[in-house]
Amino acid sequence: PILEFSKGFTPDKCSELMTHSSEIAGKFAEKRGLNTGDTELLYLGATFYYAKFPLADSRGIKQDSVIIDLTAPSVVDESSTRLPVTGDEFLQQQQEKQKEINVLWEALDDQMESPDPTISAESVTGTSGYINGVPTYLWQLGCSPTASAMVLGYWDSHGYPNFPGEDPLIQELATAMGTTPEGSTWPWDIDDGIDEVCANHGYSSMDSSDDAWMTFDEVKSEVDAQRPFVLSLWSGGTPIGEDEPYGDHSVACVGYHDYTEDWVSIHDTWDTQIHNIVYGDWLGAMATWVRP
Numbered sequence: 001p002i003l004e005f006s007k008g009f010t011p012d013k014c015s016e017l018m019t020h021s022s023e024i025a026g027k028f029a030e031k032r033g034l035n036t037g038d039t040e041l042l043y044l045g046a047t048f049y050y051a052k053f054p055l056a057d058s059r060g061i062k063q064d065s066v067i068i069d070l071t072a073p074s075v076v077d078e079s080s081t082r083l084p085v086t087g088d089e090f091l092q093q094q095q096e097k098q099k100e101i102n103v104l105w106e107a108l109d110d111q112m113e114s115p116d117p118t119i120s121a122e123s124v125t126g127t128s129g130y131i132n133g134v135p136t137y138l139w140q141l142g143c144s145p146t147a148s149a150m151v152l153g154y155w156d157s158h159g160y161p162n163f164p165g166e167d168p169l170i171q172e173l174a175t176a177m178g179t180t181p182e183g184s185t186w187p188w189d190i191d192d193g194i195d196e197v198c199a200n201h202g203y204s205s206m207d208s209s210d211d212a213w214m215t216f217d218e219v220k221s222e223v224d225a226q227r228p229f230v231l232s233l234w235s236g237g238t239p240i241g242e243d244e245p246y247g248d249h250s251v252a253c254v255g256y257h258d259y260t261e262d263w264v265s266i267h268d269t270w271d272t273q274i275h276n277i278v279y280g281d282w283l284g285a286m287a288t289w290v291r292p
Helices: 015-031 087-113 143-156 166-177 187-200 216-224
Strands: 040-043 049-056 062-069 074-076 127-130 207-211 229-236 247-258 263-267 275-278 284-291
Touching: 015 049, 015 062, 015 074, 127 216, 143 166, 143 187, 143 229, 143 247, 143 284, 166 187, 187 207, 187 229, 187 284, 216 247, 216 284
Parallel strands: none
Antiparallel strands: 040 049, 049 062, 062 074, 127 247, 207 284, 229 247, 229 284, 247 263, 263 275
C-alpha cells in the first residue's frame, strides 16, 4: 500500500552533504596514509543512505574502505563512537532491519485486506498539539541562532530565568555555534552551541542533541511534553498559505496537526506569525531537541 507520496531528492543529490562526506572520508584516509577512490552509493531502504569510499595506498592498491552515513554525515566503521561494529557488520544489520520492515509491510497488507471494523472514528479525525509561550523573534545574525534563542527564550520564562534578552542571547548563540557573518550555521553545531550557552548561564544540566532520524511521532511527543525544539530544513518546502519556500532554514517547532495530512507548526524567524508546513515537505530535516 502507498501511505504517503511526496516529491524530493535523496541525500546524494545535495552537493553540500556530498562534499562534506567526501571531506570526512578524505580525513579518515589521510590519517591512515591512504587515498580515497570513487564513491559507491548504498541504499538500504527508506532513510538508510550511505556512501562507501575505497581506500588505496600510493600504488593504487585497495587496502580498506570507509562508509559514510549521508544523513549525519559521519564515519561508520569499527572505530566509530556511534556504532560499535565494523562497516560490514553495520551493513548486515541494516539489511536485517530492512527484512523486518518488509515483514511489517506484509502484515499491514493483510490488515488492509481484512479491515478491523472496531476502528474508532477518533483514530481517523486525528489530534493536534501546541506549546504556548514560545517567543517570536525576527531573523538576526542567522536563522539557527534566532530559532535557538526562541527555544531558550521559552525556557527563560519556564523555570530557567538566567538567560539574557533577545538580542544578546542571539549574539551569544551565533558565536557559540560558529555562525558565519553571512548567517550560515552548520546544523551539527547547533546543539553544541546551545549547550555552551546554557552552561554559561548555570544550566549545564540542560541537554541538547541532534536527531537526523526525526519522526512525526517524536515531534508529537516533544510538543505534548511542552518542549519546543529547533528544526533545520534542507530544501524546505512552502508553508501552507504562503508562496516562498524555506530552502535551507532553521525554525522553532511549537506544534503539530495529526490529520489526514500531518502538519508541523513553527515560528520561522521571518515574521511573528505561526506557520504550518506539511511534515516531510523537505529534502532533509534534523531536529535539535532541547531538554532540561
